[in-house]
Amino acid sequence: MTAQALAQVLASGLLMGLIYALIAVGLSLIFGLMDVVNFAHGEFLMLAMYAAFGLVLLTHLDPIVLMPVVVALLFVLGGCAYLGVVRFAMRAKANQGMVQIFATFGLAILLQGAAQYAFGTDYRNVPGSWLGGRTLDVGGVFLPWPQIFGAVVSLAAFGGLHLLMSRTDFGRALEATREDQGAVALVGIDRNRVFALGWGLGAALVGLAGAVLAVFYYIHPQVGASFALIAYVTVALGGFGSVVGALVAGVVVGLVEAFTAVILPPAMKSVGVYALYLAVVFVRPQGLFGRL
């Protein structure tokens, strides 16, 4: 492998890894907050991509300009998913784990059906972003602009999330609720409200990822499933609930995937990621940055 080819693989892996991190962080955030794995996470991503697609068709604006709208829509969707479904799942007196899995799995199927009903099963592309199809040539290493943009957005989102968690009242309430759900009620924090906002925030983050992804990835009702699996692996690798873990694991996943694609047939590129994940959790069951 020449130095240039190596640089190419590294760079593409890194860019895609940052986008994976952005997809996964919302899942990790929600888990850290309330111990719930959202099995509709991929469908949130899929809906965000369709939202970008639909908005572009409606307004004829560039999908990048419409990103805030997609994020806002997903924030509302996440809040509604908590208030309408997950809130009740958490009240279950028996089999709470299974109820959470299947309540969110049912939601996933419902959202898939809704997308199929509204947009059909065809593969779609978001037309005409000025980023679409452009590449940056850095000394023979070609980097597509949509991915560069996505990686920058991801880093900015992680920076923003860090500020939000450390500097605002909401962030502190989130952190406090994550530490001790019972105690926060005593100091006057409405747990339900924090959870709803947490779901909104988690969904908004995956919404941002979806808006970025829509610029360069095809869209169909099942598109969420493949990314969701990567997101679960990323979250488990980084450690459930850890934001830093999601960032590091996302980048690792992107890099390993890029290198596997060089060694194995491209269709098997995920095998390397899965194998690495298993190797890590068998040695360190709580993931890289998780707490047991």
Added chain:
Amino acid sequence: MTSTTLAAVPAASPEAGFAARRRRKLLVAAAVFAAIAALPYGITDVYLQNVLILTLMYAAVSQSWNILGGYCGQISLGHALYFGLGAYATSVLFVTYGIIPWGGMLVGGVLSALVALALGWPCFRLAGHYFSIATIVIAEIGLLLVHNWDFVGGAMGIQWPFNPDSWWTLQFARDKVPYVHFALGLFVVVWFVTYLIEDSRWGYWWRAVKDDAQAAESLGVEVFRSKMAAAAVSAFFTAIGGGFYAAYVSYIDPESVMSFRFSLLFALPAVLGGIGTLWGALVGAAILIPLTEISRSYLGGTGSGIDLMLYGVLVMAIALARPEGILSLFRRTRTARNQEATP
């Protein structure tokens, strides 16, 4: 739940009452199975018979899942791996080597049990969500490997040759009644194994592991071996279900037997019907599978998505409305009685 294991022993103190209850369970089961066996003679519509076969198959596989997930409390979301192993072992052995499906299923079952033991060794160190995610990932690796393995047909899958109707090859071109009876037979076997285990030492161990593995360990339960045994039995019967499915549809490809969706679909009937119960999987399958199949053929023909929406709402509704499963509507479990007795 711990109270179940403790309360069960004094409740059985009049040994005769306990034995009588066990006998009554068997009699009820015999009556239910006889009624199901007669069903295809009353329902002659081929489409409905197909629904019945799928219902029984899902009930059998879900009951197999239940052994590990329901009784032992290890939530596997990767059982599609064992189903696929069974389907592929049966198909490859029959199509390539001419070994009859009965042998293929057995090989697939044993192979799956061995794989479950090999995977259990590292996986059972993981707990909760980490265990579930690991099972998803392992099944997905299996799917990718099969997808890219030309010897087993790769992405194209395996087509069974057409043979004259025979129980020997499990092939019946027109008549669906034998398939009903095979699927029922499989469910009966899994049911009976569960029935035997329920009140055996293993059954009590598994429930103890499910309730609190650490407490069980401190009381001398061999936690790790319990999990391994449950995984092996569960994988064995899941694989036989896969082998039956391959024989029934005569064509398999990786996506149609091993995708992640199936892992969830295998867990679903047992969970919605009543997790860790003798009849939960059958009740859950009897509601879910006909609804899925019928709504798919009447509403999903154009890929409109309405059938999916209905299905999703149904799953959410049952999960949220009856966390203990549908069966809990009809009878109060020992656990519920104990919980009421101890406020």
